[in-house]
Amino acid sequence: MRYKSAPRLRRDAVALAVLSAAYLGASMLVTNSYYQLIMTLVPIWAAFGVSWNILSGYGGQLSFGHASFFGIGAYVVTLALVYWNLTPWLGIPLGMIVAAGAAVLIGLPTFRLRGHYFALSMLAYPLAILYFLQYLGFQEMSLPMHREHPAFFLEFTDPRHYTMVAVGLLVGAVVVCMLVENSRFGLALLAIRQNELAAEAAGINARLWKIRALVVSGMIAAAAGGVYACVLLVVTPDSVFGLLVSAQAVVVTLFGGVASIWGPVVGAAILVPLAESLNAELGNILPGIQGVVYGVAIIGITLASPDGLFWTVRDRFFKRQAESPALAAGNLAAPASDPARPGPMATPTTSGAVLLKVEGLSRSFGGLRAVSLVGFEVDAGEILGIIGPNGAGKTTLFNVLNGVLAADEGSATLAGQSMLGRKVHAVCRMGVGRTFQVVRSFPRLPLLDNVIVGAYGAGLGDAEAIDSAIAALHRVGLADRAGIAAGQLTNKQLRLMELARALAGRPRLLLLDETLAGLGRDECDDVLAVLVRLRTEGMTVVIIEHTMHAMMRIADRFVVLDHGRVLASGQPREVVENRSVIEAYLGKKWAARQDA
Missing domain, CATH: 3.40.50.300 (P-loop containing nucleotide triphosphate hydrolases)
Structure with a gap:
């Protein structure tokens, strides 16, 4: 763990617990099935945004193809249930493992590219998987219903139970993000994002850290995709590998605030209900209204708050404090011995040699x-x-x-x-x-x-x-x-x-x-x-x-x-x-x- 970050973790953990409890309490009051579905989708898309944020927000590796991992999670859960009768409680972890392997296979060649070349190359992967699944005949897959032990197969008659599962998913994703942010993992990613050559010159293996970030990010995205499939009960290549899926993660995170724990949560909490509600009311009149909402949101936030809503609100209304927990702990006294001088890691060399x-x-x-x-x-x-x-x-x-x-x-x-x-x-x-x-x-x-x-x-x-x-x-x-x-x-x-x-x-x-x-x-x-x-x-x-x-x-x-x-x-x-x-x-x- 980086520095003495326990106070920061405790503060964020308390905030997460309070917000989760309040959200679940509010969901219990909703009786309309469609609005209950929206309340389930909010934490799913927020968790997907958190996954994208680890790679692209903290690491600065802009990905337009994160639907690859989301779709892998959805299809692994579906296919495992259809062909092996494997419960989604095991199918979701299996999808995460498959996504981790896919992340390594994708990252090894793709991280040789940088900037917009990397971003565009990532876009090719979900499209390739989409066409491959269509070629194999998996255009539309339905999850079979189980009347006996439905909870074992993640099937609930009360939609509020799906909301509880989705909130649990989001809590897990945010906790992982907290641990990343408060460790050398997060510091390495932030350093790579801001100046990769300087990070390399300081001893950071940028390619290795980026692949690690892609693996963690891909596993969270796969978990979100698996839960999404169980909620909708039907998956198609377009619904989980399409361009709009990748855009969801990008938009909610950019709107809420990149490189922050709460940015994707804020973005999803505002944009998902807005887009889904407008789609329900105006979808028959204006098809594709969701894309319009997300497009307007990105344009607006870029003009008004380029860093995202979270950072703008925090900087404007809350006093900025020291970001380094070591500094907050007041541990800046000069040490008795100078540990910055050559130590055991450097083989001593005789003066004059x-x-x-x-x-x-x-x-x-x-x-x-x-x-x-x-x-x-x-x-x-x-x-x-x-x-x-x-x-x-x-x-x-x-x-x-x-x-x-x-x-x-x-x-x-x-x-x-x-x-x-x-x-x-x-x-x-x-x-x-x-x-x-x-x-x-x-x-x-x-x-x-x-x-x-x-x-x-x-x-x-x-x-x-x-x-x-x-x-x-x-x-x-x-x-x-x-x-x-x-x-x-x-x-x-x-x-x-x-x-x-x-x-x-x-x-x-x-x-x-x-x-x-x-x-x-x-x-x-x-x-x-x-x-x-x-x-x-x-x-x-x-x-x-x-x-x-x-x-x-x-x-x-x-x-x-x-x-x-x-x-x-x-x-x-x-x-x-x-x-x-x-x-x-x-x-x-x-x-x-x-x-x-």
Whole structure:
């Protein structure tokens, strides 16, 4: 469980219990069978929205094809009952297992895609299953009635009992969502959603976490589909795999509020009764009125409240409190020992021994040789400055070293272990921390959560990760800003935050890409003071920087790149006085005037 989240869980659990009891109490007063059916459909569609929210709301992986799992659950329950006489009480869990397997099969190839390509590819799966079932002759399947032991087969004469089952389904879905939100699972998904490359660089295996989210999401959706089939007693491919089914989950969640426990519940509670009531009254006059309602709802909420109704109401009428339970617990005192320094997860390296060794490293983009036969060594405890004019290949070099780009040739080893051919998160797990030329933060997460991502990505346990993150904040001087969302920080604070996130993973090597970019003179001095402290602590750093006066203060050696090649290397004073370096930076005419 992430941080000390018991108070938040208790608060949400109490609210869920009260709302569920109130809803069931209200359903007992409804006598009209159609309105009773609506009261049953509300929690079913809310649970389906919760399932979509775990993948698309928290994880940011927009899915237009979630009907795949909903329909699988419905058809597994129906077919198991028809052919095996298997009770839905067992058919629903069976459908969840089948949906979990389908999620893995769908996720492995589809998560190679991103953005709208992923969203559109997900749309193909329910359509493919729909046509396949029609081809097999399962156009319309009716659940057989059982006069003996009807409750055993989830068949009730009193429709209020179906409402009780649907509410139980929703309670289970919301509880799962609560556990996800208050765990490293939820934090990893939120980090991936806001900046996937930064999450990978912090050690998070994005593809693995996304597949896990799809499995959990698919299982909840299958349970909702199974209950839906038992309520309607008839299923068709269009009714459970159709486009409108996937749209239901998307619309109720976007309307209510993505990445929140209560968003899908709020959306379903408002839109489902409205759409169903209008369909009953005007469906014969205006066919497809449900689609009109959902379309108008999405347009309206996008214009008036892009984050969803829940977030708008909460931000407007309730005081925003710290989102991090560790912060709320007041656990921000500097630890006696600094757990953010290299620990047992990083193999100790003797000071002065070669830690990083790069030989003949090259990377091309078509005909452009961005990095060409680059080689250098970095001793443990040393700060190496990588300098060179714009376009020299410095950032490309870092991207190759930490796995963002693959090398065309050459080698790079960290304490004798090869760094090349590994994923970004795997390089991080070796003990390599990375910052970026353009700060990559998780803007909606508090500063402390941004840093904890780095500790989690390094494989630390919950308590250890919190201690390491807090220690890292103290090392960079940001402990007093821990509860502020990263999107509200200044440029200097963001630079220090990114450094703290890298430190929280207890790295052996830091790759810093223009950490001083965009900072004023005084701000540069503040960040340099932090880097000087890291040098005295023995941290090994490779830094790219254009601010030469700063590099002269902190770097032990320079390596100069020009057009992807090593132009010069050596002591800072020797390098800056090298004629070839001067020509690379300022041009041959300027160098000639200096000689004259």
